[in-house]
Amino acid sequence: MKKFMLLLLFCHVASPVLHSLKYFYTASSGVPNFPEFVAVGLVDDVPMSHYDSNTQREEPKQDWMEKVKGDDAGYWDRQTQISQADQQTFKVRIDTAKKRFNQTGGVHIVQNMYGCEWDNETGATDGFYQFGYDGEDFLVFDLKTKTWIAPTPQAVITKHKWDGLTGQNEFYFSYFTKECIDWLKKYVDYGRSTLLRTELPSVSLLQKTPSSPVTCHASGFYPNKIMLSWMRDGEEVHEDVDHGEILHNHDGTFQKSVDLHVSSVKAEDWGRYSCVFQLSGVEKDIVTKLDPKVIKTNWGRTEIKRDGAPDSPSEVPTGVVVGVVVGLLVLAICIAGVMIWKKRNNGFQRAKTSDGSDGSASSVEAAPLK
Structure with missing residues (x-):
């Protein structure tokens, strides 16, 4: 089985005012005791929302996300409906991907990551929309050309079909460069007491x-x-x-x-x-x-x-420290939905995913963006 790796974040040390909004979708097949679909939203890499196929409900992960009800009373009901539709779409996508790769049984994972970044000092923005299958890149949306990149031969069929959906690709470009940024600014404002704090280790x-x-x-x-x-x-x-x-x-x-x-x-x-x-x-x-x-x-x-003063010696086995770290990693994997993302020498690899049932326009539209 391929190694499970969590994509929790990109570290942007050069810009202390860079904010990000990311959504991770993970659909699995053949994984015992794990939801077949998980969707997690993060603001500045802090989990803000969660949905899985067991609960069938989109729920806030931070108290400050309850503030969204004041601006939009039907927000959580609408997000639940979107995630329920995504769950069905991604279930079909796994079957399609398995056919593309001539696979039958076994453990398989379809991933989707999308979101945007905004620097509130320079005004610079960026967006990303990418899919993966079993830990390997499958499809990546190029915001500059408004076309799709297919890193593997099995994705070429989908690339050609999705490249032809010019109206939809224009919508994606507009979403990642404007609407997503607007939501990001709103979420940062909701959670400013938490997201804009500073704590030393x-x-x-x-x-x-x-x-x-x-x-x-x-x-x-x-x-x-x-x-x-x-x-x-x-x-x-x-x-x-x-x-x-x-x-x-x-x-x-x-x-x-x-x-x-x-x-x-x-x-x-x-x-x-x-x-x-x-x-x-x-x-x-x-x-x-x-x-x-x-x-x-x-x-x-x-x-x-934290003040730089050494504490007095006491015996704490290193194994205990390692155990705590491992436990936290397992918890993080459960929260984020078992993301598989291969790490290369130059950073994290962009994800890839299967198309919908046959790569048609309806399969993309069945998974609306948040």
Whole structure:
């Protein structure tokens, strides 16, 4: 089975005022004890709405999303109807994709991700609409040309049919460059007390064994527009460094880790290394020196608190920390609907998906945008 990977976010460190609205649809076949269809909406990578085929209801995931009722009393009923229609459409899409790939049984996933981004300082906007099947790109809408890109031969039929729907493609262009942005601005305003806040993390150094990499783990930060890196004499280290993904915490904050392989670092050079956490919009960085005295291990730990003061040593097995991280990842996967997205060296790969029942216009229109 292909590796399940969650696409939770794109990290935009360069722009502290970049906001995003994203929707993730996941339809599955052959996955036991999991809804056959899940739809999740996120604002600035914070889950705001959720629908699945078990509950059959679109529901808010944040208290501030209840404010939408004041502007539109029928909002949640309408979104429920849209998601119910999407559920039926995506069920057919799985069957179509399986036929395209000459497949019968087994586990299969159809994905859809769409949304927009807006920089409230420069006014710049961007949009994306893409589909995937079993973790591989299938179809991507090109906003510049208003045509579809088919990365795999099985999607070429759909590409040609959808390219011919010029009116519909014009609608997509208009939606992603205007209507989606309008909704994004509205949601950001609803949740401004949450979405526009700033929280600094606790930073810890972890090491399983003396020969293991030293992990710099930052948890509890918000927003997720951050940089976490290892520095040597003030210069960023790229060799012997492994970056982890930014993950959600249960309280709405984020966590991230970066490993430094110290096997090639001389003992006398340890003092030249530091883990540096940078949060967009915050001038002061959190700097943690590579010091054996402050490393959490199976035989002891010290935590660097948010004010930079070291805590007193106490024994907390690294396995417990790892278990918490794994548990949070599983929770995030359940919330977002088991998104499969392959990561390449240059970032996340654009998704791909099957068409509708036969790639006709009706199959696209059966899944209206939110």
